[in-house]
Amino acid sequence: MSLQMVSTVSNSSLIQPGFSLLNFDGHVFFFGQKGWPKRSCPTGVFLLDIKQNELKMKPVFFSKDSCYLPPLRYPALCTFRSYARADEYQYIIHGGKTPNNDLSDKIYFISLVSKTNKKMTFQCIEKDLGGDVPEARYGHTINVVHSRGKSMSVLFGGRSYTPLAQRTTETWNSVVDCLPSVFLIDFEFGCCTSYMLPELQDGLSFHVSIAKGDTIYILGGHSLQNNTRSPNLYKVKIDLPLGSPVVTCTILPGGISVSSAIVTQISDTEFVLVGGYLSDNQKRLACNTIVLEDNKIEIVESVGPEWTPDIKHCRMWFGCDMGKGSVLLGIPGANKQIIPDANYFYILRCKGTEEDKEEELITQTCSQTSSEDPGDSTPFEDSEEFCFSAEANSFDADDADTYNEDDEEDESETGYWITCCTSCNIDINTWVPFYSTELNKPAMILCSGGAGHWVHAQCMDLSETMLLHLSEANVKYFCNKHIDLNKGLQTPQKVVCLKKPPMKPLRKKKTIKLSTSAKKSFLRRLFE
Helix, strand or coil: EEEEEEEEEHHHHHCCCCCCCEEECEEEEECCCCCCCCCCCCCEEEEEEEEEEEEEECCCECCCCCCCCCCCCEEEEEEEEEECCCCCCCEEECCEEECCCCCCCCCCEEEEECCCCCCCCEEEEEECCCCCCCCHHHHHHEEEEECCEEEEEEECCCEEEHHHHCCCCCCCCCEEEECCEEEEEEECCEEEEEEEECCCCCCEEEEEEECCEEEEEEEECCCCCCCCCCEEHHHHEEEECEEEEEEEEEECCCCCEEEEEEEEECCCCEEEEEECCCCCCEECCCCCEEEEECCEEEEECCCCCCHHHHHHHCCCCCEEECCCCEEEEEEEHHHHCCCCCEEEEEEECCHHHHHHHHHHHHHHHHCCCCCCCCCCCCCCCCCCCCCCCCCCCCCCCCCCCCCCHHCCCCCHCCCCCCCCCCCCCCCCCCCCCCCCCCCCCCEEEEEEECEEEEEECCCCCCCCHHHHHHHHHCCCCCCCCCCCCCCCCCCCCCCCCCCCCCCCCCCCCCCCCCCHHHHHHHHHHHCC
16 A cells, blocks of 8 residues: 655645545546535536646536536445446435535436546436435445346435434434435335344444445444444345345444445455544554455455554544545644645555556546446544635636636625625525525625625515516616615616696786776766
8 A cells, every 4th residue: 555645736625524536437526515616616526636746626517407416525425337338337426414514315316428628527317216215314325236137226324413303402403323224226216115124223324335246245333322333244135036125134243343434446356444433532544455255255454554643643534435446535734734724635545556556647648447336435424623614716727627716706806605785694604595596606686886796685685576577677776775876776667757838827807996087987988
């Protein structure tokens, strides 16, 4: 084994505990940032470009027919191959935590549909299930088994929030172990069935599961109820005859009491187990080789790498399987006291020296593909001791295909997460969609007051009907601060009243006073 530190040219604060890695044709993709994606990469999926020990993150794209895939931490993830097209595979993603700490119960299929030197395009499809649908959870595993020409996915373990009926003020956000049920998921028919096995008594999370043929081996894991790490090794066998599936479980000797370990596949029958925790305050620095042959499992201790002092003395570490026998490990930057919000990363290569050189060449040229399934892995446990910002604000732009955030407008002035007014309460870490038209960022509207500025529609107390009207109509809007400058909305248009000419008033009759002699003269002439 060899351990090598990589320098992060792009913003490494996106990579936090709970992330996942996808390996497509030798390309490694990052998924599961802690905060909501920014405009710089709305998909939240990045290509990890590692060249000359430098790690760069490049945004990828999704096809137009894709569904929205939120950034999920601690999901269950595995590869899925079909018998019809064995050279192509997809990733299955289930559950996980959203940036709002909500738990997801959805299942996604993600595949690489287009690849060029400048652009990677994914397709994401959400699958609907019926029957015994697994509840929302995180820290669990999912695998694919093959039996009698059929394939099924097997889901087990994890944690979820306390049921609503059992919550109190003190335990409102508490998590509990999910029931130790084994879920069989048939994606061809969209149905799911749960099984309770007598050998599985306690719920487990952050365990390791390895699938080989029709058998799944479950190793380690942490139980919240007992606050223990299981020393058992479970062998779950799934038989898929023409009728109902048959699920059996056997407890084998030789287990390892560990949680949050990572497993990576180095050959068709060999896996390497690395990392994890022996207790809440003790990391596990030993490594093991797992051999699966002839329906048997053998776990032997192997020689690990020479861990650096920073890794030995840090209280926590995290990482994920990169595929092809490599693991990406990270430690918090606070241990070095140089850049408070930065993490430091290492690549652990579990193959031999010659294989490492060949693997590095394949990774750089991407001229060959691997027929091996990247090993299933579960990331390290979440730690509340460290809380990092997940904003991407310093993408490197040395290469033409690397995203340059400076090309966009300054998000401190025109971004979605600005403080638009004195009463603004929109925060990137706590925001949830308010309008039905919102997805992963808040709706904004331009105020025409002064030089013009953007405000959040929610902060302006706009109804959804009015917001839709303003977005469709060519009218000006004035925020609450500038409403006095132009009362109300400039719609509907002012009706110009027709001017009517005023009627001329009648002239008053003049009264003429006559003298007595004039009156007599007038009467004399009147009666003559």
